[in-house]
Amino acid sequence: MILRPLRDSRDDAEAVIAVTAACSDDPPADWPPVRAVRHLSRARHFARTDPGGCWLALDASGQPVGAAVSSAREGTWGLPFLGVVPEARGSGVGTALLRRTLEYGRGCLRGIVVSPEHPAAVRAYRAAGFTLHPAMELSGTVDAARLAAVDGPVVEGGPKHRDLLDSVDRARRGGAHGPDHEELLRHYRLVVADDLAGSGYCYLGEDRVECLAATSRRIATRLLTAALLSFEPGTRVGVADLTAEQEWAVDVGLAAGLTVAPHGFVCLRGMRPPMPWVPSQGFL
Incomplete structure (x- = not known):
């Protein structure tokens, strides 16, 4: 596996989209055009603003098998996306990506993750010190x-x-x-x-x-x-x-x-659930 920073390029943004789609069984070809534009733009936005917090995992042939996008804003760290394609799960890709993003946010006092109900994801965030708040x-x-x-x-x-x-x-x-x-x-x-x-x-x-x-x-x-x-x-x-x-x-x-x-969990570290607040899945 090759782990490298996400670049501000269309190719890397499309790689993040490919991982996103593989994780949700939702092929980009079926996406409305506005959704594809938003995902491409968001990946490139975070690659520019948080180059140390965004990572791409590639297999030996150079195909994307995982991606992670994190941000640090005024002492609040967020993980808008972390995904591993099904065939690469259990191989340590997700652990490596999460470790890199957590290292990026190590100076932040607070942390936010919106997690699906996937057992491995829930275990990983709890092990990283996040409190799991069931969501609706x-x-x-x-x-x-x-x-x-x-x-x-x-x-x-x-x-x-x-x-x-x-x-x-x-x-x-x-x-x-x-x-x-x-x-x-x-x-x-x-x-x-x-x-x-x-x-x-x-x-x-x-x-x-x-x-x-x-x-x-x-x-x-x-x-x-x-x-x-x-x-x-x-x-x-x-x-x-x-x-x-x-x-x-x-x-x-x-x-x-x-x-x-x-509807999954809102995972928080160093903070209680804000109120009133509805987090953005893409920006937290």
Whole structure:
């Protein structure tokens, strides 16, 4: 096995996509074009911002068998992706990738990983000192008639809100996303709320809430309600990675007619589950 840093190139980004697809039995050929663009751009973004935290594992023939993407932001380390293709599992590839990413984040006080229910992944993160917080996902078609009216202003966000975004991040996850917001703004719609009740933001994809953070539960509830109401009628939507602390989100989702089901783990080290907070699977 060859383990080398991920490069800011289309070839390396496509290698990460190949590993991602192999881990989910979801061939890139079946992906909507917007999803492929987002994955390519995200891999190259982290290769630029965190060259010491992003790694690619290759077999003897040069084919990608594993990849890991991690970030360090103001003392908060995150692992947005770590995957090993099925045929290489059990050979130490995942262990080697995780070790490199943990070394990159060794100076960080806090750590965040969103993990699937895969037993080997769960064991590895627990062995690395992470507390496992069982998570839930809301999914289904929004019944707008069942939702309460939005209780205050929610406006379209953009680069001018960068200070607000970083401030909310620091309050909730201990460190701002920093340059990640520039990448998120390229690919997702942003809505923000900022008044006497607090501040917050929410990024939206075509059919899911990508992430949400706020300084109060009232603002978080307002943002999530507005987000669910903004989807096209009949769209099957998702809000994932909700720990038990996010009951406010579960309440909004159930009121909207969504169903709730188990959805892996949010793994945290050096911090308790932020609240209110919905992590981004791609940026944490």
